Amino acid sequence: MSDNSNAKVNRLNRIAGQVRGVAQMVEDDRYCIDILHQMQAIKSALAKVETQVLKDHAACCVAEAIASGDEGEQRQKFEELVDLLERTRK
Numbered sequence: 001m002s003d004n005s006n007a008k009v010n011r012l013n014r015i016a017g018q019v020r021g022v023a024q025m026v027e028d029d030r031y032c033i034d035i036l037h038q039m040q041a042i043k044s045a046l047a048k049v050e051t052q053v054l055k056d057h058a059a060c061c062v063a064e065a066i067a068s069g070d071e072g073e074q075r076q077k078f079e080e081l082v083d084l085l086e087r088t089r090k
Contacts, residue, residue, distance in 0.1 A: 004056065008049055015045050057081075 001009070022038045065077040 004052075008052060011045065011049050015042055015049070018042050018045070 018038065019042060022035060022042065025035050025038065062077045062081070065073040068074075
């Protein structure tokens with residue numbers, strides 16, 4: 001596993017710990033605003049990992065499709081990105 005992959009897995013493990021912490025906060029009937037603040041932090045952390053995965057995809061998979069000169073493969077990678085962006089808007 002690359003250093004980049006290790007960093008993403010480490011971040012995801014930290015996020016998993018945060019989620020368990022929020023579950024405990026709910027069980028402990030903690031103040032709603034405190035729970036919501038933690039949930040916002042989790043969403044922000046996930047967004048950062050998502051951005052890194054997207055950058056990696058562009059740097060690797062999309063770049064390879066462009067370098068291949070295969071229009072079908074290029075179109076497929078472009079459509080994957082468009083589909084992903086459309087799903088995030090819904």
